[in-house]
Amino acid sequence: MVTPDYVVSFRQNFPYFTKNPDSCYLDNAATTHICQPALDKINEYYSFQHATVHRSGHIAATENTNQFEAVRLQVAKWLNAEEKSNIVWTKGATEAANLVAHCLHHAFLQAGDEVIVSMTEHHASFVTWQQLALKYNFRLRIAPVDQHMKIDVDELKKLINKNTRVVVCCHVANATGVKQPIEKICQLVKAHANIISVVDGAQAINHIPVDVQSLGCDFYYFSAHKMYAGTGLGVLYTCSRVQEQLTPYQYGGEMVRSVSITRSEFNQAPFMFEAGTPNIASVYALSATLNFLDKQALTQLRTYEHELMQYLIAQLKQFPEIKIHGSEGFCGAVSFSLKDWHAYDVGEILAQMGVAVRTGKHCAMPLVDSINTNGTVRVSLAAYTLVEEIDKLINAVKQLREFL
Template identity: 35%
Template sequence: MNVQEVRKQFPILHQEVNGNPLVYLDSAATSQKPIQVIEALDDYYRRYNSNVHRGVHTLGTLATDGYEGAREKVRKFINANSTEEIIFTRGTTTALNLVASSYGRANLGEGDEIVITPMEHHSNIIPWQQVAKATGATLKYIPLQEDGSIDLADVEETVTPQTKIVSVMQVSNVLGAINPIKEIAAIAHKHGAVMVVDGAQSTPHMKIDVQDLDCDFFAFSGHKMAGPTGIGALYGKKKLLDNMEPIEFGGEMIDFVGLQESTWKELPWKFEGGTPIIAGAIGLGAAIDFLEEVGMDAILAHEHELAIYAMERMSEIEGLTIYGPKKRAGVVTFNIDDVHPHDVATVLDADGIAVRAGHHCAQPLMKWLNVTATARASFYLYNTKEDVDALVNGLIKTKEYFGDVFR
């Protein structure tokens, strides 16, 4: 992969921030967008902006073809069996809430168990807390190893015949840990439970094959994978989606409406009430085209190399702690002794370096780490070793600055 050629496709990277070249290390929060995605959105709004499915005029047909064509691109990208199994949503959060509200509430009761982990993003904790309260089910947590990884023996011990749902992120947005989803799914299925996967941090960076993983539901967001904000997708096995009820009602998702009763469209449209996110889906399709052209294996290898290089360079800084296992995705979360992460991020920003600081929507994990917040550098296909060097120099500068302040 030629990183310099890749970088040329991202207009936002070619600017200065606070008088310095932008070093963008916050892709786990949201990725930047290549020109192909920007142009796809512009083309839709300039040339064939229209609603989908309902109209027979030319613009409506073009918009429908673009929207449904994007669904096929998503299906192929994650290797789903059918486009009926691809539901467009606003993102991972909406997708997980759909599963919890539709499948969870209908299939859980007193004495049943939901199993997740302490490393989950709030979007994969709060929906299950709410479902547990509503149904009387119990929410259980798979314990983490000392480095934040998951041991399958702990999964075996936590998942029981009473477990009905197991929901785990494939890649941690804090620790960078890559969880053994295929093996966890096998354990869940052995006990008759369904497997839900938060793929927000994995889908942008590695090949996803939902059939190989044998997960029952898989959720991800477009904006983390070079696509627009406000669009994502939920994959669900058809046999499960067929038996689930919609949670949004109105136009687009209905078949027949009477004065007292209504019926729903077939999959996938019964879950897509209202005017769908047409431009977002088309932009997501363009992002998938771009990522496939670069190559998902090449992207993963590049980020792995950057993560190793970053941890090696950052470990040279005395008083800097890196969280998570050695084997990880392109995320390095850290703290500097006696310096608040927000102060770290502020000093780095003065040099044009963008990192994330806070609890990263993972407060239970922060408590497990015994910290209130951390700083996080996250890498994507457009980052370079020079970006890492800039980060390290900025961290040394930060440490020296606050050392002088408190000396």
């Protein structure tokens, strides 16, 4: 397999690779590199536009408020949300997961109710729901995975009962890179009017087109740094049906309409969920990234990504010592174990060879411990990943075998 010219051209929009032309960066599921248009927008904002939003009435602040809300509309259209008010800015997917869990607990859950969380969940979701269940005496039930590392929909069906209030699952599993049967799960949940669906899209957003209305989920969230836009910003989609019944998660400026000595009246959504001064620069950076991506041949790049993943898996399968965790539906990442080796040792030696991967439990200990208590090695791709980087990884693995 040879890297196409259009991939090389796409990669040139990321200054990290200009400074590090020999980089073998295969840790994109942890974070992607930021594109030049996003960097330019951050610099432009802090150099020439810096003023807060939604507060002051002077020209710079008003212009920023208008632009800030225009980006909210842009993201709503990009996700095919019903209204721009369905889009809530957070500091990242972790804060979004916490916001959803706490808001749903206050609005919908009582002692004895049940929340189903899949075995595949990131700690940001899994631990949050676990701790709330312990504190408020509702029951946490775990949806298992099948032999393909996919949420077992049949077993999920068996878990749903009259006490079920929320079903939480990821679009693509952080620890394995396996795309989950999210369409079937959302359809299943939607058939129960009293159950709410929450989808973690952090690992899907850079690889799969997302249409939240078509998906039929009630909540969907992701981090901007997973899709070339830099850190410090999360996007949370909240459906209108559920949003109207929620109360704020945090308190502070902007999220209130009026405050007296004895009571406070809260602002309308989405502002009631955005306490404090937002990360304006990162919102603008996300907008610049979306504009940049709109100019790219995304279908072609995603096809290349899929072919590169198939190439990677085929190369890994040549080693009998390697066990790949999952068998199909890999999206952006794949995890494996090397027989008799601890994952951390593999990662350390690969790093010394100039190959960047993620090793360990991947913030998904319940799942990874069921796979391999020594952790796994995760290789993750992006549209700018070169075939040469995969070849460098494979050559490094060959050297590991010689070392054995």
